[in-house]
Amino acid sequence: DAMVIQNPRYQVTQFGKPVTLSCSQTLNHNVMYWYQQKSSQAPKLLFHYYDKDFNNEADTPDNFQSRRPNTSFCFLDIRSPGLGDAAMYLCATSRDRLSLDYGYTFGSGTRLTVV
Amino acid sequence: AQKVTQAQTEISVVEKEDVTLDCVYETRDTTYYLFWYKQPPSGELVFLIRRNSFDEQNEISGRYSWNFQKSTSSFNFTITASQVVDSAVYFCALSGKGAQKLVFGQGTRLTINP
Numbered sequence: 001d002a003m004v005i006q007n008p009r010y011q012v013t014q015f016g017k018p019v020t021l022s023c024s025q026t027l028n029h030n031v032m033y034w035y036q037q038k039s040s041q042a043p044k045l046l047f048h049y050y051d052k053d054f055n056n057e058a059d060t061p062d063n064f065q066s067r068r069p070n071t072s073f074c075f076l077d078i079r080s081p082g083l084g085d086a087a088m089y090l091c092a093t094s095r096d097r098l099s100l101d102y103g104y105t106f107g108s109g110t111r112l113t114v115v
Numbered sequence: 116a117q118k119v120t121q122a123q124t125e126i127s128v129v130e131k132e133d134v135t136l137d138c139v140y141e142t143r144d145t146t147y148y149l150f151w152y153k154q155p156p157s158g159e160l161v162f163l164i165r166r167n168s169f170d171e172q173n174e175i176s177g178r179y180s181w182n183f184q185k186s187t188s189s190f191n192f193t194i195t196a197s198q199v200v201d202s203a204v205y206f207c208a209l210s211g212k213g214a215q216k217l218v219f220g221q222g223t224r225l226t227i228n229p
Contacts, residue, residue, distance in 0.1 A: 042220060057216075104162070104217060108159040109158045111158060
């Protein structure tokens with residue numbers, strides 16, 4: 001089945017140690033998003049790629065970076081994780097932001113713990 | 116700016132009761148999309164429904180129904196004959212045409228007690 005896959009499901013990292021979260025999709029969607037969801041809060045968009053075009057949200061900390069080497073894969077890099085970065089990270093895709101009727105497909109998320 | 120308000124932080128009902136989750140939105144876009152997602156304890160976001168701003172027809176899917184009223188900027192979600200498996204956090208979300216992101220409400224934690 002076509003889907004959005006996030007690896008790993010759970011990630012534990014040390015304070016200040018760089019960590020990379022992975023997202024892959026078999027939907028051939030043009031747009032890929034990364035959302036951060038802290039405990040008991042709503043998901044918040046960090047950035048998205050439209051094809052190779054990177055779009056950062058204004059309030060996303062510089063500590064967060066992203067790479068999209070091809071259509072199928074997108075990575076979230078946290079350069080120096082702090083305790084406040086512990087959260088669920090959700091990857092999502094959509095076919096085309098300009099389409100009149102489109103939907104989002106979410107992955108199962110990666111729950112990041114910082115120790 | 117776009118905004119979604121889910122005023123009910125937590126709701127607790129007994130199984131088989133009907134329950135309505137409220138969602139009020141703000142947007143200046145004439146074309147927009149509204150969504151409901153379910154998030155069980157495992158954390159994934161489960162898509163329930165998408166509605167575009169030109170379609171005000173109410174929708175029913177099994178025990179779930181949605182009431183969209185542009186006049187009051189509301190998109191409410193009703194679960195009929197609730198079950199324990201319905202326990203989750205439910206998010207209402209909004210996206211504008213051509214926009215790149217979903218704006219989520221704060222979510223409503225629904226607990227169905229046996």
